[in-house]
Amino acid sequence: MDRTDKPWTALYDTDVRAEIDGPQFRTIGDFISATADTYGDLPAFTTCLPNGMNGTLTFAQADEMSDALAVYLREVAGLSTGDRVAIQVPNCLAYPVMAMAIFKAGCVLVNVNPLYTAEEMAKQFADAEPSAILIVDMFADKLVEAMHGHPIPNVIVTRVAEFMPALPKWIVGLVQKYWDKSVKPITLPHIRLPDAIVAGRTKHAELHNAVDGYRRDVSPDDVACLQYTGGTTGVSKGAMLTHSNLLMNMEQTMELIKSLERGKEVALTALPLYHVFAFTVNFLGFYSIGARNILIPNPRPLTSMKRAFENYKITWLSGVNTLFNGLCNEVWFLDTPPKHLKFASAGGMALQGAVAARWEEVTGKPVVEGYGLTESSPVLTFNPLGKSRANSIGVPVPSTDVRCVDEDGADVPVGEVGELIAKGPQIMKGYWKKPEETEKTIQNGWLLTGDIAVMEPDGYFRIVDRKKDMILVSGFNVYPNEIEDMLAAHPGVNEVAVIGVPDGASGEAVKAFIVKQDDTLTVDAVRSYCKEHLTAYKVPKQVEFRDELPKSNVGKILRKDLRAEEDAKTKVKEQA
Amino acid sequence: MVGAFEQALLALMIFVIMLGMGASLTPRDFYLALRRPYGLAIGVISQYGFMPFIGFLLITLLPLAEAIAIGVLIMACMPGGTTSNIFTYFSKGNLALSVLMTVTSTVFGVLLIPIILVFYSAALDLEIPRENIIATLVLLLVPVAIGMVMRRLNANVGAVTEFFGSLLALFFIVFLMVSWVPRNWQFLMTTTSATYIAAIGLGLVGITIGYLFARGLRLHPRNARTVALETGIQNGPLAVAIIAFTFSGTEAQSYMAVPVLYSLFIVIVSTLVTLVFRRANTAAEQAMPDGLL
Numbered sequence: 099m100d101r102t103d104k105p106w107t108a109l110y111d112t113d114v115r116a117e118i119d120g121p122q123f124r125t126i127g128d129f130i131s132a133t134a135d136t137y138g139d140l141p142a143f144t145t146c147l148p149n150g151m152n153g154t155l156t157f158a159q160a161d162e163m164s165d166a167l168a169v170y171l172r173e174v175a176g177l178s179t180g181d182r183v184a185i186q187v188p189n190c191l192a193y194p195v196m197a198m199a200i201f202k203a204g205c206v207l208v209n210v211n212p213l214y215t216a217e218e219m220a221k222q223f224a225d226a227e228p229s230a231i232l233i234v235d236m237f238a239d240k241l242v243e244a245m246h247g248h249p250i251p252n253v254i255v256t257r258v259a260e261f262m263p264a265l266p267k268w269i270v271g272l273v274q275k276y277w278d279k280s281v282k283p284i285t286l287p288h289i290r291l292p293d294a295i296v297a298g299r300t301k302h303a304e305l306h307n308a309v310d311g312y313r314r315d316v317s318p319d320d321v322a323c324l325q326y327t328g329g330t331t332g333v334s335k336g337a338m339l340t341h342s343n344l345l346m347n348m349e350q351t352m353e354l355i356k357s358l359e360r361g362k363e364v365a366l367t368a369l370p371l372y373h374v375f376a377f378t379v380n381f382l383g384f385y386s387i388g389a390r391n392i393l394i395p396n397p398r399p400l401t402s403m404k405r406a407f408e409n410y411k412i413t414w415l416s417g418v419n420t421l422f423n424g425l426c427n428e429v430w431f432l433d434t435p436p437k438h439l440k441f442a443s444a445g446g447m448a449l450q451g452a453v454a455a456r457w458e459e460v461t462g463k464p465v466v467e468g469y470g471l472t473e474s475s476p477v478l479t480f481n482p483l484g485k486s487r488a489n490s491i492g493v494p495v496p497s498t499d500v501r502c503v504d505e506d507g508a509d510v511p512v513g514e515v516g517e518l519i520a521k522g523p524q525i526m527k528g529y530w531k532k533p534e535e536t537e538k539t540i541q542n543g544w545l546l547t548g549d550i551a552v553m554e555p556d557g558y559f560r561i562v563d564r565k566k567d568m569i570l571v572s573g574f575n576v577y578p579n580e581i582e583d584m585l586a587a588h589p590g591v592n593e594v595a596v597i598g599v600p601d602g603a604s605g606e607a608v609k610a611f612i613v614k615q616d617d618t619l620t621v622d623a624v625r626s627y628c629k630e631h632l633t634a635y636k637v638p639k640q641v642e643f644r645d646e647l648p649k650s651n652v653g654k655i656l657r658k659d660l661r662a663e664e665d666a667k668t669k670v671k672e673q674a
Numbered sequence: 675m676v677g678a679f680e681q682a683l684l685a686l687m688i689f690v691i692m693l694g695m696g697a698s699l700t701p702r703d704f705y706l707a708l709r710r711p712y713g714l715a716i717g718v719i720s721q722y723g724f725m726p727f728i729g730f731l732l733i734t735l736l737p738l739a740e741a742i743a744i745g746v747l748i749m750a751c752m753p754g755g756t757t758s759n760i761f762t763y764f765s766k767g768n769l770a771l772s773v774l775m776t777v778t779s780t781v782f783g784v785l786l787i788p789i790i791l792v793f794y795s796a797a798l799d800l801e802i803p804r805e806n807i808i809a810t811l812v813l814l815l816v817p818v819a820i821g822m823v824m825r826r827l828n829a830n831v832g833a834v835t836e837f838f839g840s841l842l843a844l845f846f847i848v849f850l851m852v853s854w855v856p857r858n859w860q861f862l863m864t865t866t867s868a869t870y871i872a873a874i875g876l877g878l879v880g881i882t883i884g885y886l887f888a889r890g891l892r893l894h895p896r897n898a899r900t901v902a903l904e905t906g907i908q909n910g911p912l913a914v915a916i917i918a919f920t921f922s923g924t925e926a927q928s929y930m931a932v933p934v935l936y937s938l939f940i941v942i943v944s945t946l947v948t949l950v951f952r953r954a955n956t957a958a959e960q961a962m963p964d965g966l967l
Contacts, residue, residue, distance in 0.1 A: 150825070150833040266830050269837055399959040408700055409829045424960050429894060434702050603960075 106493035106557025109482050114353055118497045120523075121345035126201040126322050127313040129345060129386070134161035137388040140361055145190045145262065145393045150405035151270060153262030155191055157388070160198060163261075163295055165309045167199035170298030172312055173305070175252040177229050179204040179315050182324060184223070184231040184250070185372065186210040189393035192256035192291055193371050194381065196232045201322060201341075204312045205229075208324045208336070209372035212237050213633050219244035225530065226324050226336055232256055232291065236274070239282040253288040257281075258395050260291060318342035324530050325374050327472035327575065336530035337472045339374075347475035347524035348382040350495035351468075354480050358414070358440070363389035365414040366406060368397040368421060373573070374476040375445045380416055389414070400424050400431075407431070411438040418446040418573040420604055423453045426460050435461045441483060443468060445476070446573025451488045467491055469561065473545055475524040479559055490558045491551075498522035502553050507541070515562050518551035519544040567657055569598030570606050571635045578657065581638065584631050585610060590619035595647050597657050599640065599664050607639035611660055614643055684911065687846050688756050689817050694839010695759055695769060696821020697832040703770030713768075713888075713897050717754075717775035720884045720905040722786045726750045728879050730794050736868040741925070745932030746872050747794055749913050751787050753779035758907035760843045761944045765951035767900035773818060775904045858934065865931065873935035877943050881906030895958065899951045907944055910937030 107116040123129035134142075137157040144154040155163070171177045183200045185207060187193050200207045208226045210219060212234060223244060230252035233241060238255055259270035274281045289297075302308065322344055324336035352358075365384045369376035371393070384391055392410050397403050403425075406412070415436075422444060425431045442457065442465040449467040457465045466483065469491035470476035478500060481492030494500045501509055502516030510516035525545045528536035539546055550562045569576040578596035585594040592615040601607035612624065621641045628637040648659035707713065729750025733743045754776040762772035821839075825832025855862070884905025888898035913933035917926055 147833075149837065150829050152829055152833075263830055265834055269834065401959070405829075405833075408702070427960055429896070433706050 109485060109493050109557060113356060116496055118349055121342055123345055124318050125313050125316050125341045130198045133386055134158055137361060140388055141390045143191055143194050143391050143393060146406040148402035150409060151266040153191055155261055160195055163195045164198035164202055166295045166298035166302050168202035168309050169302040170294045171199060171203040173301045174297050175230055177205055180206060182206045182208050182226050182228040184208040184210050184228040186212050187234040187256060188212050188395040189367055189371050190258045190395050191261040202309050204316045206321050206324055211372055215633060216240040216243035217631060218633060220247050222326055223248040235281045238284045241286055253286055254291055254294050255284060255288045256291040325472050335532050335535055338527040338530050339475050340527050343475045343524050343526060344378060347378050347477055348386060350497060351379055351477045352383050353496050355483060358387055361388035363413045364410050365389050366392045366412045368394040368403060369417055374472045378475055400428050404430050407436055412436045413438050413440050415442040419449050419453055420572045422457045422465055426456045432460060439463045441466060454488060471547055473526045474520060478520050487558050490560050493557050502551055512553055512555050515550050515552050518547045518549045569608055572604040574635050576608055576636050581636060588627055590616035593647050595657055595660055597661050600668060609640040610638035611642050611644050611647055613647060691839050691843045692817035693821040694836045695763060696818035697825045697836040699770055699822050707771045707774045713771050713893060714774060714778055716888055716891060717901055717904055718778060718782055720887055721779045722790055724883050725880050726790045726794055729876060732872045732875055736872055738868050741928035742869050742932055745929045749908055749933050749936050750876060751790050752908040752913050753783040754904045755907050755909035758904045761903050761948050762900050765899055765948040766955045768897050771897055771900050772904055873932050874939045876936060877906045877940040881947055907940055
């Protein structure tokens with residue numbers, strides 16, 4: 099070893115524990131109930147729509163509703179410990195209630211991106227085999243096709259305006275039905291979320307203390323979430339995050355932002371909760387300190403968040419580079435930046451130095467960058483408050499060891515590049531039903547991140563490059579293989595290669611290089627074909643037709659050569 | 675041409691609409707507009723500089739009867755109307771600026787309208803009824819203030835009021851069109867084309883000039899769209915009231931022709947302009963990637 103052990107602990111504030119013995123609670127269900135007892139009547143979650151219509155649940159209300167829903171899952175839907183339950187909703191009040199209910203019922207939460215196409219949903223369902231799903235009415239029409247491989251017996255349907263007061267809920271319902279026509283009829287047998295809660299409540303009254311009993315058999319090392327990710331190898335797989343993983347990562351992260359005041363913070367959650375960063379930090383972390391979470395169902399266009407900024411005293415905001423950059427380009431945000439903001443945190447993708455500087459200039463408050471992977475629940479490193487360093491992912495969170503190693507797994511000298519590997523209580527149990535993939539990713543207890551990083555002498559880390567070909571579009575991993583496979587199936591396509599190119603708005607954008615089979619193939623045709631089969635963020639933003647693609651001597655298409663060409667073009671542009 | 679019941683109904687509708695508008699505002703919006711009085715100054719200049727001049731040009735260029743010409747001039751000298759706030763709201767302009775401009779031009783109007791009228795027509799001897807102007811101000815500001823308080827007390831009540839206010843505003847615009855046209859059919863049929871051109875041209879040219887002027891002075895497009903609507907949309911009901919209070923009999927009826935025609939067509943013109951502005955506004959939205967934000 100070329101360094102003293104964990105030199106970064108010297109950067110922690112004096113009241114920060116360098117090692118956290120273990121989570122304060124056995125399971126997430128215990129944590130939720132105990133926290134609700136502490137903060138009772140304080141507002142816990144608020145949905146804020148673009149026009150300012152809103153709904154709020156207190157800690158006590160969310161706790162009671164999730165108790166009833168847990169009873170519904172176990173007694174009415176007939177689920178048992180360890181059964182998977184999917185949630186496919188945008189940020190709204192239904193999300194926390196359902197997530198809490200799943201943990202209380204001793205079941206396993208499977209987060210599903212609501213924007214997924216039926217094809218993508220089907221793949222995830224087939225792998226996770228959920229016994230129940232909570233889905234938002236806007237996307238429920240995709241279920242019929244998505245359940246061909248694995249039928250889900252219990253379908254619970256919710257809506258964005260769920261648990262809002264009657265009049266605004268009614269108005270939102272009318273607007274969705276007749277104005278944007280975003281809600282389509284649901285043909286599958288299903289139950290509405292409020293009805294499920296009522297059914298559970300009735301049953302709950304008959305049984306005594308049933309809810310606590312559901313998680314008695316659950317141990318801290320049991321799986322709490324199957325969090326799907328392409329990981330570093332590109333095949334979509336479920337990271338098994340245990341109760342202990344998530345509770346520890348929540349504590350590790352909150353330990354570094356101790357200056358927050360219990361029961362007084364207001365966090366703006368524009369990041370989708372199904373993303374692991376928002377899940378652990380916003381949902382669990384801010385819940386743990388009695389904060390109010392303002393849930394934004396859809397932050398696009400960014401003006402949709404104007405009312406939330408006007409109506410609530412936002413003290414904390416987490417987001418990705420794209421969000422911070424976008425807000426700094428909005429006139430209304432520049433005119434009245436949030437006055438009560440303490441800090442903002444960035445994750446999901448590299449925070450550009452220029453964006454961080456501009457944010458601080460506009461709001462007067464820093465945006466601190468963290469780093470992590472789905473496989474690490476997700477936070478591995480974070481910039482210590484007040485000692486934030488530009489272009490750095492900060493220092494490892496407590497109880498976490500991070501090293502940079504060479505190809506043979508030996509430490510590289512401080513200041514030199516190596517693959518970042520990490521060890522800690524937040525590292526996942528493994529990939530769901532994929533032991534070979536787990537073995538490739540976790541070796542001797544160390545998580546191989548596939549990211550190339552440098553450690554500076556004082557313990558700050560800096561990401562140099564991502565390993566290989568993965569494309570990061572607005573914080574989402576896009577795997578060229580998947581898009582290439584899909585495009586290759588198009589009759590007009592002969593050969594295809596997909597790479598990531600720098601993009602101002604999303605960090606990286608997908609670019610497809612295509613050798614035509616059919617001369618009449620157009621860029622629009624390619625893109626609309628992709629839109630049919632892929633979630634929007636995976637659809638190539640740029641399409642270029644070529645006569646041939648660069649290949650190795652064994653005929654493998656060389657993405658790296660295409661990337662080099664693109665890099666050269668960018669450099670020429672920059673020089674001009 | 676405009677009955678008492680109709681006026682009372684209009685007043686009530688405007689009250690509810692302005693309540694909804696107020697619910698969409700916060701004190702910060704007004705603070706911002708006041709902190710940058712540039713936009714306000716531009717508004718006053720285009721309201722009392724350009725509009726009367728456009729009216730003067732129309733009178734000079736078009737073969738208009740004397741009574742019609744007086745109507746055009748009075749119309750051109752009016753302050754901004756509350757309908758401009760409605761259209762600014764729907765065109766996603768700067769509503770606080772619009773409300774402030776309406777108020778400012780009304781306040782300045784007490785002083786400026788007589789001066790400009792005298793300037794453009796030395797022969798015209800008009801008395802400006804102050805109580806009407808004050809009534810307009812109250813009608814405008816009281817509900818706006820109530821709406822703002824409602825939103826502050828409860829964001830949901832504010833949002834619901836805003837929603838119904840805007841629905842009523844749409845209804846109001848349709849109501850204006852379908853109620854006035856049939857009852858004034860005979861009048862519409864006998865009016866000369868020059869009068870039509872003057873009545874339509876005043877608003878259309880005003881909006882165009884207002885926009886170009888504001889853009890020329892590098893106002894943000896959103897504020898320029900607000901100034902454009904504010905400039906072109908005059909307070910029609912005030913003109914009708916002023917004429918009704920000042921003149922009588924057939925004289926009043928013939929002076930009123932232009933304000934009535936103007937009020938009818940400005941609704942149509944502004945609706946079309948609003949559609950264009952909305953499209954421009956959507957096109958200017960930052961393109962955000964579909965995935966994670």
